[in-house]
Amino acid sequence: MSQQSIFITGGGSGIGRATALLFARKGWRVGLADVNVAGLAETAAALPGGASTYVMDVRDRDAWSEALEAFTATTGGRLDVLFNNAGIGTGGPLVLTDFAEIDRVIGVNLVGVLNGAKIGHAYLKRTPGSCLLNTASASAIYGSSGLAPYSATKFGVRAITEALDGEWAADGIKVRDLVPSFIDTPLLNAGTAGTNRSIRETVTGAGLELTGVDTVAEAAWAAVHGDTVHTYVGKTARRMAFAARWMPGALRKQMRRGRAR
16 A cells, blocks of 8 residues: 555644654655745654645645645645644734734635635545544634634634535545644734733633643544544543533633633
């Protein structure tokens, strides 16, 4: 059997980098895409055997087509896993958030995932047992105060995952997502609109824990090889999933206490 392959967006840092390292160590061929040129180079240099890298904005459909065509040309046509991982964060009260920032978050986090799914389908369909893996968030369990646009996109990613798992079953493609707690990456250092707080401070102020990227990478491996559509990662995500089902009132009070001011 030829070498298995994974194409990872947001591969220049964070979850993408940790997942690339894990899959590469297990003998997979890795393709990395990101807008961060330096980050791509750093990730590729850390992998045993290196990686194919593509400077790409997930909002650019032509770039998607070119990157997947180029990557699968190096794999003998295989695409075992397409990891729709690229994402950005924004924080602060919605009324103080610029429309341009709202559009940017929706474009990267939601439209970018749809682009990858639609364009990647043909490549996944040609590879028996393939998987589309998406990165959602604990914000897809219950809308997070101070993170409304971000939460909206991650709810959307969860919906895309469920819908396509049904649509693509006949094509032999699994569709899975990761629902991690808030991840300890530089993404959380972004500021929140109308405050001097970072997203990190908003999240921790709501009493929510941060999860390490290596934990998420291990969950990605398990999700790709398992039967569960949604994989909850970290104590916060599991606690929120439980509370959303059984104690929604308590979760609503927690979000009100933790809202950005």
